[in-house]
Every structure is written in C-alpha cells, then in structure tokens.
Amino acid sequence: MTATAPTAAQPAPGEHALPPAQRRRRARRVKDDTSASAGPGWAVLAWVLTLLFFAPVAWMVLTSLHQESDAATNPPSIFAPLTFSNYGAVFQRGVSTFLINSATASIVSTLVVLLLAVPAAYALSIKPVEKWTDAMFFFLSTKFLPPIAALLPIYLIVKQVGMLDNVYTLVVLYTSMNLPIAVWMMQSFLAEVPKEILEAAQVDGAGLIRTLTQIVAPIAAPGLAATSLICFIFSWNEFMFAVNLTATVSSTAPIFLVGFISSQGLFLAKLCAAATLVSLPVLIAGFAAQDKLVRGLSLGAVK
Amino acid sequence: MTAQAMTAPPTATMSRGLRWRRRGPLLPALVFTIVVTQIPFLLTIAISTLHWNVLQPGTKNFLGMGNFTSFAGLANYGTVFTDSRLRAAVLNTIVLTVAVVLISSLLGLVLAVLLDRKFPGRGLARTLLIAPFLVMPVASALLWKHALYNPDYGLLNGAVNWLWRLFGAQEGPTVDFVSQFPMPAVVAALVWQWTPFMMLILLAGLQSQPGDVLEAAKIDRADGWQTFRFITLPHLRQYLELSALLGSIYVLQTFDAIYTITQGGPGSATTNLPYEIYLTMFRKYEYGEAAAAGVVVVVGSIIVATFALRTIFSLFNEETSR
Numbered sequence: 001m002t003a004t005a006p007t008a009a010q011p012a013p014g015e016h017a018l019p020p021a022q023r024r025r026r027a028r029r030v031k032d033d034t035s036a037s038a039g040p041g042w043a044v045l046a047w048v049l050t051l052l053f054f055a056p057v058a059w060m061v062l063t064s065l066h067q068e069s070d071a072a073t074n075p076p077s078i079f080a081p082l083t084f085s086n087y088g089a090v091f092q093r094g095v096s097t098f099l100i101n102s103a104t105a106s107i108v109s110t111l112v113v114l115l116l117a118v119p120a121a122y123a124l125s126i127k128p129v130e131k132w133t134d135a136m137f138f139f140l141s142t143k144f145l146p147p148i149a150a151l152l153p154i155y156l157i158v159k160q161v162g163m164l165d166n167v168y169t170l171v172v173l174y175t176s177m178n179l180p181i182a183v184w185m186m187q188s189f190l191a192e193v194p195k196e197i198l199e200a201a202q203v204d205g206a207g208l209i210r211t212l213t214q215i216v217a218p219i220a221a222p223g224l225a226a227t228s229l230i231c232f233i234f235s236w237n238e239f240m241f242a243v244n245l246t247a248t249v250s251s252t253a254p255i256f257l258v259g260f261i262s263s264q265g266l267f268l269a270k271l272c273a274a275a276t277l278v279s280l281p282v283l284i285a286g287f288a289a290q291d292k293l294v295r296g297l298s299l300g301a302v303k
Numbered sequence: 304m305t306a307q308a309m310t311a312p313p314t315a316t317m318s319r320g321l322r323w324r325r326r327g328p329l330l331p332a333l334v335f336t337i338v339v340t341q342i343p344f345l346l347t348i349a350i351s352t353l354h355w356n357v358l359q360p361g362t363k364n365f366l367g368m369g370n371f372t373s374f375a376g377l378a379n380y381g382t383v384f385t386d387s388r389l390r391a392a393v394l395n396t397i398v399l400t401v402a403v404v405l406i407s408s409l410l411g412l413v414l415a416v417l418l419d420r421k422f423p424g425r426g427l428a429r430t431l432l433i434a435p436f437l438v439m440p441v442a443s444a445l446l447w448k449h450a451l452y453n454p455d456y457g458l459l460n461g462a463v464n465w466l467w468r469l470f471g472a473q474e475g476p477t478v479d480f481v482s483q484f485p486m487p488a489v490v491a492a493l494v495w496q497w498t499p500f501m502m503l504i505l506l507a508g509l510q511s512q513p514g515d516v517l518e519a520a521k522i523d524r525a526d527g528w529q530t531f532r533f534i535t536l537p538h539l540r541q542y543l544e545l546s547a548l549l550g551s552i553y554v555l556q557t558f559d560a561i562y563t564i565t566q567g568g569p570g571s572a573t574t575n576l577p578y579e580i581y582l583t584m585f586r587k588y589e590y591g592e593a594a595a596a597g598v599v600v601v602v603g604s605i606i607v608a609t610f611a612l613r614t615i616f617s618l619f620n621e622e623t624s625r
Contacts, residue, residue: 123329149601283437285437
C-alpha cells in the first residue's frame with residue numbers, strides 16, 4: 001500500500017493511478033501550458049484596458065506623493081515633484097492607533113476563525129459526519145444574511161453587556177462573518193488530501209496526531225495560508241459594524257479615513273496617502289493569495 | 304468524495320460514541336455560528352413587531368435592552384411598504400444592484416476572455432486588475448469622490464479640461480458628477496470595485512474548459528466567434544450565474560460607498576435599503592421600522608440566495624463527483 005501510494009515527491013506510476021484531485025491538477029497544468037497565444041492587437045487591447053482599470057489606483061498613489069498644492073490643480077499636474085511628507089502628516093494625525101485596532105481585530109479574528117474552521121472542515125471532509133453537506137450549506141446560508149439586518153439587535157446586545165467601542169466585539173463579529181468562507185475553503189483543500197495516503201498511514205500505524213502533522217498539514221498548508229489571508233482581507237476592509245459599534249478607543253482604519261475629510265483646507269494629497277497606507281496590507285495579502293483568491297471569493301465553489 | 308463515502312463505514316453501523324466523536328470537531332464552529340448569526344436575526348423579527356422609538360421610550364421592557372411603547376403586529380411592515388422614502392430605497396437598491404452586477408459582469412467577461420490568452424506580461428496585468436477589489440472599499444469610495452469626481456480638481460474633469468486645452472479651447476466643461484449624476488457616480492465606483500471579482504470567477508471558468516473540446520472545435524474549423532458562442536459561453540453559463548448571484552448578494556448589502564460618496568443624497572436619490580435602515584435606526588431612532596425593513600432585506604436576499612445556493616450546489620456536486 002505504502003509503495004503504491006503516490007506523493008508529491010514520488011514519480012507517479014501512471015496517469016490512471018493518480019487520485020482524482022491530483023489528476024485534475026495535472027490536467028489543468030497541461031491545459032495552462034497549451035492556452036492559446038494572443039496576437040499583438042489582442043495584447044495591446046488587454047493592456048490598454050488593464051491600465052485604464054488600474055489608473056485610479058495609480059492616481060491615488062501618485063497624488064499621495066505630491067504636495068497639497070500640486071494635488072489639487074486643474075489640469076492635473078502629473079509630473080510635479082514627489083515627496084513623502086503626506087505620509088508623515090498622516091502618522092501625525094494618529095493613524096497608528098487605528099491601524100493597531102484594525103490589525104488586532106483582523107489578526108485575532110482570523111486566528112479564531114482558523115481554530116474553529118479547521119476542525120470543522122476536518123469533520124466535513126476527511127472523517128465526514130453524516131449529513132455533512134447539510135452542515136456545509138448551513139454555514140454558507142448564514143453568509144447570505146445581510147449584516148445590516150442584524151445590526152440593531154447586535155448593537156442592543158453589545159450595549160447591554162458594555163462592549164460598545166471594544167475591539168473584541170469586532171473580533172466576534174468578524175469571526176462569524178468569515179467562518180463560513182473559511183469552512184468552505186478549508187473543506188475544499190482538505191478534500192484534496194489523497195485518501196490513499198491516509199489509508200497508507202493508517203496501515204502503517206500512524207496515530208491521529210502523526211497523520212495530521214506529517215501528512216495532512218503539509219498538503220493543506222498552502223490552503224491554510226490562503227484562507228487566513230482572505231479572512232484577513234475581509235476583516236481589515238469591514239466598515240459597517242466598525243462605524244456603528246466603535247467610537248473613540250477602538251475605531252479601525254476605515255473610520256480614520258472617513259473622519260479625515262472633515263478638516264478644512266486642502267486635504268487631497270493627505271487623503272490619498274492615508275488611503276494608500278490603509279489599503280497596503282490588503283493589497284499585499286491579496287497579491288500573495290491571488291492564485292487562491294477566486295476560491296475564497298466563490299466560497300470554495302470555483303477552484 | 305465518492306471514494307470517501309466508500310472507505311468510511313456506513314453511518315448506520317457506526318456506534319453512538321463514534322458518531323459523536325466525529326461530530327466533535329464540527330460542534331464549536333456550528334454552535335458559534337448558530338449563536339452569533341441566528342439569535343440576532345430572531346431578535347430582529349421580534350423587534351419588527353414593536354412600536355419602539357428611542358426618543359419616546361415607552362414603559363414595556365424588551366429583554367432589558369430598552370423600553371418600547373406597544374406591540375405593533377405587522378404595522379411596521381405596512382409602513383415599510385407605504386412610506387415613500389422606504390419605497391424609494393427599495394427601488395434604488397434594485398437599480399443599483401442590477402446596474403452594478405450587469406455592467407461589472409460584462410466588463411469582467413471581456414477582461415477574462417482577454418486574459419485567457421497568453422500575451423506578454425499577462426501575469427502582471429492580472430495582478431494589476433485585482434487591485435481595485437483589494438483597495439479598502441471606503442478608501443476607493445473616497446478616492447472616487449474626491450480625487451476623481453471633484454468638479455474643481457478631480458481627475459475626470461481635469462482630464463477633460465486638459466483635452467479641451469489640447470485642442471485650443473480655453474476651459475473644458477465642468478461636471479459635478481456626484482450632484483448631477485449621483486446614481487451613475489455610485490454605480491461607476493462600485494462597478495470598478497466589483498469587476499475584478501467577476502473577472503476572477505469567469506477566468507477560472509474559462510480555464511476549466513476541457514482542452515480537447517476546444518481542440519476539436521479547431522479541427523472542425525470553427526472560427527473564434529463560433530467557438531466562443533457555441534462552446535465557451537454555454538460552458539461559462541454556470542460561472543456567469545455564480546458570479547452574478549454572489550455579486551448581487553454583496554452589492555445588495557452596499558453600505559460603505561453610499562455612506563461615503565453621497566450619504567444617500569441628493570435628497571434620497573441614492574439611498575439604498577441598508578443605508579435607509581441605518582438612517583431609520585440611528586437618525587430617526589425608529590427601531591421597529593428599521594427591524595421590519597431589515598426583515599424585508601433578508602427576505603429579498605433569501606430569494607436571490609436560493610438561486611445562488613442551487614448554482615453552488617451543482618458546481619459543488621460536479622467537483623465532488625468528478
């Protein structure tokens with residue numbers, strides 16, 4: 001059994017001997033290699049549209065590096081001298097506290113999500129409970145409830161227990177917001193662990209812990225990383241609960257942005273600097289997870 | 304998954320203890336989700352049957368959370384469907400959702416088809432195209448409002464002005480997008496934000512096309528358009544459905560963009576249901592009405608979600624039985 005169990009490191013004995021998940025992956029790789037090449041016209045059109053779409057982001061970054069007086073000109077001054085002073089000004093306005101709150105809410109909630117979602121996904125894929133699809137679709141259906149409909153009772157409960165303006169209130173809410181996504185994603189990643197390997201491990205007398213740490217974990221690790229990045233992205237960007245349930249102590253980065261524009265005088269360059277700064281963690285996380293992004297966005301339905 | 308069902312002992316023969324040991328890892332997540340998502344929703348339904356305005360507190364207590372005046376039965380629902388503001392909000396929500404989902408699906412399809420071919424820098428182009436979806440929604444709303452739409456120094460007016468001067472005119476026309484065209488302004492910002500989402504799902508759909516079918520089409524001398532129309536599009540159908548339905552559910556919940564770009568105005572021209580519920584809750588303090596409107600949004604979402612779930616279910620079955 002062990003000898004025939006294919007792992008990523010061993011050369012596969014033949015296409016048909018591969019487990020379905022791996023065969024599928026292999027098929028896709030082959031397909032990718034043969035995807036048709038485009039003519040020059042195609043490439044130009046694709047790049048023009050891409051740059052058009054990216055232009056607002058580029059403009060945001062460029063404006064954040066201009067002096068206020070150069071930022072608010074008409075026609076726009078594209079080639080004005082660059083400066084980092086706006087970023088300094090944003091930190092002087094106290095963005096750090098907001099960033100720390102955002103980081104706390106996103107990172108802690110992501111950790112809690114993983115703690116809850118990984119065992120759940122295990123019970124929905126590797127050792128499935130009976131009616132496991134029903135459980136999956138229950139998790140998914142909660143994602144379709146608009147959060148605004150729950151805001152009022154949540155506000156009332158949070159006020160009653162004295163947790164208004166508390167970052168851990170956001171942790172709980174972001175956990176429930178991301179848990180269905182994480183369960184679906186992790187389920188789809190764990191389902192790809194070849195059954196043959198698990199059986200082989202069992203035959204060889206590997207215990208649960210050893211199976212998990214030495215077989216399941218290495219295969220599921222990229223999935224785990226992608227899942228946590230996606231949970232992080234959604235909690236970092238969340239606005240509705242943050243603006244209604246926090247006030248002064250535990251406000252997050254988007255609240256800083258909204259409060260930023262009430263000041264008088266020119267503010268566009270500083271606003272762009274603040275917007276760039278608070279978007280940066282998610283841009284990095286998103287680019288890092290871009291191969292798995294679609295699986296998270298489609299709640300695991302599209303691989 | 305079929306293989307798994309075969310290797311797992313049939314559930315009927317499993318002992319009680321084993322079944323509970325299997326359920327064990329699932330329970331924390333299940334209990335957490337039930338408590339945090341279902342209880343508030345039940346409370347929303349309960350509150351929707353009360354006359355409860357915080358500015359005129361009554362004498363009856365609601366679970367220690369505040370005092371309401373009296374039971375309302377279904378009166379709040381009557382208000383939701385007859386109040387002109389709320390009806391406008393329902394209409395705005397539909398217009399906003401349909402417009403954003405349709406336009407971003409189309410744009411997403413165009414971009415996905417373009418990115419499905421190899422060309423120099425394709426990976427970089429894809430990375431750049433994802434960016435609008437990753438920029439914090441509040442940041443992108445502020446970016447559109449101030450850096451792009453502003454009538455004095457926004458990039459859109461600036462670019463028009465620059466073009467005008469290029470052709471010798473003194474001054475380009477000035478358009479105050481947000482006050483003159485509030486709904487299209489919000490739609491454009493949201494389309495920009497959601498197109499990458501559509502593109503990613505559709506691109507995954509395109510790349511899951513079996514290569515041999517396309518090969519066969521080529522051998523049969525089908526031209527590019529015929530291949531797209533008769534092979535690619537039917538294959539993409541469920542991906543189009545999925546992206547449109549998921550998109551609808553998310554766009555239906557739009558709050559950030561309205562809050563930041565127009566504050567629902569001018570008047571109530573861009574007030575959608577989530578924003579109207581927010582106003583009813585925290586500006587008018589009509590808790591009962593806000594809860595009733597919330598229930599209406601949930602029912603609307605459930606209708607869309609039923610279709611979405613069906614699509615996800617069929618994709619899911621396809622994946623697991625393959």
